[in-house]
Each structure stands twice: as structure tokens, then as C-alpha cells.
Amino acid sequence: MKRRHRATAPAAAVGVGKGVERPRIHPKDLWTEALSGVLARPVRSVLTTLGTVLGIGTLVVTVGVASTAAHQIVGRFDALAATSVTVVVPPPPPASETVPLVGWDDVDAVGRLAGVESSAALAQSDELAAVQVRANDVVAPGGLSGQTLAVVAASSSLPVAVRGEVTAGRFYDRGDIARGARVAVLGDQAARLLGVTRVEDAPAVFFNGLSFTVIGILGGIEREQRLSTSVILPPTTARDRLGLDTVNRVLVNTSLGAAQQVARQSPVALAPGSAKALTVLAPPDLSRARKGVQGDVNGLFLVLGLVSLIVGALGIANVTLVTVMERVGEIGLRRALGASRRQIAAQFLLESTTIGLLGGVIGAALGVVVVVAVSAVKDWTPVLDGRLAVGAPVVGAVVGLLAGVYPSLRASRMEPVEALRAPS
Structure with a gap:
């Protein structure tokens, strides 16, 4: 009897959730489940990732092109104004x-x-x-x-x-x-x-x-x-x-x-x-002028990149929420088999974070290519901040994580009985 009780107790007592030790999911298994969820609907995942790609790519392109253009603007007036000194006698x-x-x-x-x-x-x-x-x-x-x-x-x-x-x-x-x-x-x-x-x-x-x-x-x-x-x-x-x-x-x-x-x-x-x-007429400090021009241009274009990034985040949140609604039966089954609310939330958070990370990597790569291409066409010297290119995937992952907070909470609050009774 004791052996039988141990075999059936987790499944029978899952709905109550008191006094029963929840089964632990290994992080590797959690990652596998999240990746399976992303690949289960490849077209939707690609379209969702595209929003983050556009956001991250736009951010990298705007900041990169703005920095390059700022240096080019400074370089143009450097050729005459910033290199001319006059001594008045x-x-x-x-x-x-x-x-x-x-x-x-x-x-x-x-x-x-x-x-x-x-x-x-x-x-x-x-x-x-x-x-x-x-x-x-x-x-x-x-x-x-x-x-x-x-x-x-x-x-x-x-x-x-x-x-x-x-x-x-x-x-x-x-x-x-x-x-x-x-x-x-x-x-x-x-x-x-x-x-x-x-x-x-x-x-x-x-x-x-x-x-x-x-x-x-x-x-x-x-x-x-x-x-x-x-x-x-x-x-x-x-x-x-x-x-x-x-x-x-x-x-x-x-x-x-x-x-x-x-x-x-x-x-x-x-x-x-x-x-x-003697009176000397000299141009203003070149470094200050460069920082001023670059700061103005960067500030203008950074807003556009952030708006695109927000649009991508809203896309991830919307699609993740729709996915939660479509997988109500699956959520109910996992809860009935012993999955905790935290594990359900972690799975959907990991899915949205994965989508954001992929979008960040692809967007950063495309952004760097666009900046170099524009500089080559304009015969400019490309100016790229390495921290931006490296940090863009991290930003994408954070955006995906934040976008998945509400859908994951929504999924974790579902009761097993109600989820299993919901129409598939």
C-alpha cells in the first residue's frame, strides 16, 4: 500500500498543492521545453522575431549611421575652419x-x-x-x-x-x-x-x-x-x-x-x-565640437530606434499571450502532472526571452552590415560602438523577457481543472 500511495500521490494531490513536494524540472529540460514551444509554430516565431529584429536593427543602424554622419560633419568643417589659425599683429x-x-x-x-x-x-x-x-x-x-x-x-x-x-x-x-x-x-x-x-x-x-x-x-x-x-x-x-x-x-x-x-x-x-x-584667433576645441554634433544627431535618431524596439516588444507580448490562450489544455495537463506555477511562468518567460535573443543577434548583425554598406556607398569611415553591437543581443533578450512577463503570469494563474475543461 505504501508503494502504491507513493506512485499515485503526486498526480492525485497536484490540484491541492499542500503538503506535496513538487517535482523539480532540470534547467536543461526547461530550456528544451521552451525551445520546443518556439519551434512548434515556426512561421509565427519567425514573424514575432522579425519585430525584434527590426527594433534592434533600427537601433544599431540609427546610432551607427548617426555616429558616422556626426564624424563626417565634423570632418567637413575640420578641413578649413578647425585647422585655421590667425595671428593678428x-x-x-x-x-x-x-x-x-x-x-x-x-x-x-x-x-x-x-x-x-x-x-x-x-x-x-x-x-x-x-x-x-x-x-x-x-x-x-x-x-x-x-x-x-x-x-x-x-x-x-x-x-x-x-x-x-x-x-x-x-x-x-x-x-x-x-x-x-x-x-x-x-x-x-x-x-x-x-x-x-x-x-x-x-x-x-x-x-x-x-x-x-x-x-x-x-x-x-x-x-x-x-x-x-x-x-x-x-x-x-x-x-x-x-x-x-x-x-x-x-x-x-x-x-x-x-x-x-x-x-x-x-x-x-x-x-x-x-x-x-599678439592676438590669436583659433577654432574651438575639436573634441567638444565633435561631441556636441554627435550628441545632437545621436539623440535625434535614438528616439526612432527606441520606438521601433517598443513596437517589437509589443509584438512579442501579443504573440506570447495568444500562444498562452491556444495552449490552455497543455498548461492544464502540465499543472495536473505536477508542474508548479513558477515552472509554467518560467517556461513562457524563457520562450519569449529566446525570441528576443534571436531577434537581437540577427538585428545587430544586420544593423552592422547596413552601417558598413551606407558608409561604403557614401565613402565614409564607418564608426561603430562595439558595446552597442555586443549589447544589442542582451537588449533583445531583456525586451523579450519583459514582454513575456504578463503572458507568463497569465499562464501560471490557470487552475488545472479549469484549464483541462477549457475548449482546445
Whole structure:
């Protein structure tokens, strides 16, 4: 009798649930049951997983593309704004015979600084900011002739410093500067206004009663675009002929990330004893700008990814709940055979978590592929956060776990008798 009682007691006393030791389910068996539940309806499981795939994939794509685009945006303005440093030299006191703070040869000291790619010095004055310049020496009676242009002096490295190119002829060199040659280079807009398109015939420009041979035209100016409407002279020529000798500005181009360091060192290199008298115009810190742009873009697209993820979670919850309603008979049978409420809840939680995990793995993989593909098409450098790619499957599993809480509780609260009586 005792042997018979032991064999039938668990099945008979399951409905009461008091004083009876519940059979334990090994985690491996629980995982097998959950996997069987997922694979029992493959089409539905695939469609349910697709919701999580879209959510996780959208999250990875939006954050990845946003980070890549942010770096690209920063990289675009880096090329000019974030690598340009300007040192402003104050004018000397009136009627002063002191040595200028910055001389033309002092620019070479800046070029030797680490991170400097090119540099040039400029000299301008208010008297030569608006000069009547003619392309011939014939003065029309009864009025002025020619164009109002600015006349400046610059070192021979100016084309590289302003990121321009000589479109016709050549730029003056150190030999022209040493000889004090009466030559000039026109900005492309100035040449167009004066009707100078070729320099092979050595055209001349006239102003202040002097003539200068045009040897080149400077175009494509990206920095200091006002030079496109200027007449540019060698420093010695401007000093001897026009009295223009004081350096007003020093243009410095740096490599990416070196602007702040060069901005601190340039005044000391130009005027070691009077560095504080110079004013440096430098771009803002590159790292702060990058973080600001990337943060704004990431915040905008992250919302879209989270919304997609919520949609996927609702899909898992809905399908899991429908599955519970369809498996009422199975739940009742498991409860009658001794399964506890906790075991029933754990099974359905594990099923929803499995679906979320699979969706997270597939979504993360597809998201990474899309980010790399978009970057390849746009010729960008892909920027991917490894923590996001690795953590996406975990996020998918957590989403599946949370989505399955209510359906699993609903399943665990079913009484064996009522479940078995329910229509299949």
C-alpha cells in the first residue's frame, strides 16, 4: 500500500498543492521545453522575431549611421575652419621707429612648429584698401577709369596658406622678393574686373603713378577670400614703392587636432619677447565640437530606434499571450502532472526571452552590415560602438523577457481543472 500511495500521490494531490513536494524540472529540460514551444509554430516565431529584429536593427543602424554622419560633419568643417589659425599683429604707435613686432622672416619660425602645414604673412593698410587700379596707362578724360581694388603685400607662401592655386602664370618667389621686382599677382576676381585673362604677354596694372607687371592670377581661394579682389605684391616691392612694410596678420594652417597647440605656440615663435601683445584667433576645441554634433544627431535618431524596439516588444507580448490562450489544455495537463506555477511562468518567460535573443543577434548583425554598406556607398569611415553591437543581443533578450512577463503570469494563474475543461 505504501508503494502504491507513493506512485499515485503526486498526480492525485497536484490540484491541492499542500503538503506535496513538487517535482523539480532540470534547467536543461526547461530550456528544451521552451525551445520546443518556439519551434512548434515556426512561421509565427519567425514573424514575432522579425519585430525584434527590426527594433534592434533600427537601433544599431540609427546610432551607427548617426555616429558616422556626426564624424563626417565634423570632418567637413575640420578641413578649413578647425585647422585655421590667425595671428593678428597690432599696428606700431604713430611716428614710431621701433622694430616691428613681427618681421617677414619670422614666419619661418612658425612653419617649424609641430602640426603646422603652411603659413604666410600679410601686410595691409587703410590707405591701400581702396585704390584705383587700371589695366592700361590711358586715362579717359572727364572721369576716373579702372577698378577700385585693395593692394596688399604677402609672403611667397601665400597660395598654399589660403588654399588657392595659381590659375595663370606663376606666383612670385624668393628671388623676386630679394630683387624687389615690380611684379604683381592678381586675385581671380580682380583679374576679371580688369579684363586680364592671360599673362603670357606680360600685361601691366597701374596705380599711384606706378606700373607693375602681372605675372600670375591666384584663384580658388578658400581662406581670406577678400584676396580675390586684391592686387598682391612682394613684401620688398610694397615697402620700397608704397611704404607698406608692417605685417598685420599671419595665416597658419595646421593638421587636424593641432590647432589649439599651434595657437598657444605661435605668438612665442613670432615675437618671443612680446607674445602677449599678439592676438590669436583659433577654432574651438575639436573634441567638444565633435561631441556636441554627435550628441545632437545621436539623440535625434535614438528616439526612432527606441520606438521601433517598443513596437517589437509589443509584438512579442501579443504573440506570447495568444500562444498562452491556444495552449490552455497543455498548461492544464502540465499543472495536473505536477508542474508548479513558477515552472509554467518560467517556461513562457524563457520562450519569449529566446525570441528576443534571436531577434537581437540577427538585428545587430544586420544593423552592422547596413552601417558598413551606407558608409561604403557614401565613402565614409564607418564608426561603430562595439558595446552597442555586443549589447544589442542582451537588449533583445531583456525586451523579450519583459514582454513575456504578463503572458507568463497569465499562464501560471490557470487552475488545472479549469484549464483541462477549457475548449482546445
